[in-house]
Amino acid sequence: MSDHPNVCLVHCHDLGRYLGCYDFDVDTPRIDSLASNGAVFENAFATAPQCSPSRASLQTGRHPHENGLVGLAHDEPTLNDDERLLPEYLSAAGYETHLFGLQHVTEHPDQLGFDVLHSERHLSPDVPPSVHETDRAREVSERFADRLGDGDLADPFFASLGFFELHRLEADDGQFRFADDRYESADPGAVETLPYLPDEPGIRRDLADAQGMVRAIDRGVGRVLDALEDTGIREETLVVFTTEHGLAMPRAKGSVYDPGIEIALLASLPGTIEPGMRHDEMISNVDVLPTLLDLVDEEVPGQVSGRSFLPLLRGKEHDARERLFAGMTWHDAYNPVRTIRTRRFKYVRNFWQLPEVYLPHDVSHSPAGEEVRDEFEQLDRPYEELYDLDVDPHERENVAGEAEYEGTTERLREELQEWMEATDDPLLSGSVPPGDFEAMMA
Secondary structure (H helix, E strand, C coil), X not given: CCCCCEEEEEEECCCCCCCHHHCCCCCCHHHHHHHHCCEEEEEEECCCCCHHHHHHHHHXXXXXXXXXXXXXXXXXXXXXXXXXXXXXXHHHCCCEEEEEECCCCCCCHHHCCCCEECXXXXXXXXXXXXXXXXXXXXXXXXXXXXXXXXXXXXXXXXXXXXXXXCCCEECCCCCEECCCCCCCCCCHHHCCCCCCXXXXXXXXXXXXXXXXXXXXXXXXXXXXHHHHHXXXXXXXXXXXXXXXXXXXXXXXXXXXXXXHHECCEEEECCCCCCXXXXXXXXXXXXXXXXXXXXXXXXXXXXXXXXXXXXXXXXXXXXXXXXXXXXXXXXXXXXXXXXXXXXXXXXXXXXXXXXXXXXXXXXXXXXXXXXXXXHHHHHCECCCEEEEECCCCCCCCCCCCCCHHHHHHHHHHHHHHHHHHHHCCCHHHHCCCCCCCHHHHHC
C-alpha cells in the first residue's frame, strides 16, 4: 500500500446509524459489505445534532464554537477567516482534492480549498439552498464514476462525495417528508419502530419513507465502490462513510440526546484495516481529520481539538476517549445547549428557556413531528439534565436532582465548565447573536 492512499469521504444528510450494519432492520447490502470489509465504529458521535456545524467539525477537527460556524451555513454564522479545512491540509500533503455533490459548510464553496469543484450544485449566494436537494446519491456517484473512469483524478486524490439523502423534502401541503416519486417507500406496517419514540402511524409512515432514501444512499455507495474496482484502485483507496448527525426525527435531529448526535462511521482500506473489525470506543467526528493526517504522516496542528484513532484502524493499542463534548447554538431557532458524554453518563446544560424537546422546523412539520409536538411543547426544559446510560439508554429519566447522583452531576458540571472555558465558548459570556430575542420570547 502507498504511504498516501487515495481517500474517498462519502457523507450524507440526517442518517444517524439507520443502517443494517448498525442492527437496524433496513436493507443496505452495499454499505453492510463495506462495513464487513473494514471497520465499524459503534460509538461515533457528532459535535452537533445539526448539519453545518457538525460538517464544519468534520472538516476542521474543531468544535463549532471554536471554528465559528455555530449555525447553518446559509444564515449569518461563518467559519473563522483563518480556519483551515481538510482539503487544504491534504492538498499540502500532495493530494489533488475534489468536491462532488453537497457540502453545506459555506455559501462560497470556492473557499473550501478544493482543487476541483465538479458540480454547480453547491450552496452559493446565487443558488437557493433548496437547490442542493438535486445532489442525490445517484447523480453524485455517477459523476464521480465518470470522472474517475476518464482519468480526471490524479494520484493520490481526495474526493469528498456529498449525498442529499436522507434530508426531508417539503411537500405541497407544507409538510416535510422523506418521500417523493424518486424513492420507493417500505410498508409502514412492516417497519421496526424506534425505541425512543412511540409506535404511532405518523412515525411509521416517516420510517417507511426514509427506507426508500436509505436504499438510494446504499446504491450510491455501491456505485462508488464499483468505480474504484473497475479502475483497479480499490486496494489503494481508503473509503470513509459517515453522516453529520442523527435521524431527522423527534428526540434526534436538533437534540443532544444520543439519537441526535450518533453517527455512522465506517472505514475500509485493504491491507491496512482488518476486515470485520467493530470498535466500541467513543469517537467524535473532530477525530476524523487528525486520523487522516496521521495516516498520511502529516503533523496534526495544535489547534485541532480531535485526536487520531489511527491505532484502532491498524489493530494496535489506542488511548481511548473517556469523554466527548457536543452542543448546539443556532439552527432555525436559538437552542443553546452543551453536553458532556462519558461511557456511562450524559450531562446536559441548557442555557435558554425552551420546550422540553426542541424540534427543528422540518421535523416539527412532519408526520412524526405531528404525533409528538404537542406533548414536547407542553413542558419546559430543565437547566440541567443527567442520564445514567447504563440503566436508561434512551435518556428518559433525568436524575440530575437525585442525591445518589449528586457527585456525578457536580463532577460533570465542572468538567463541562472547564472545557467551555478552555475553548472560549461564547455562551459563557451570554446570548449569542444573531436573533431577535425579545421576539422569540414573546
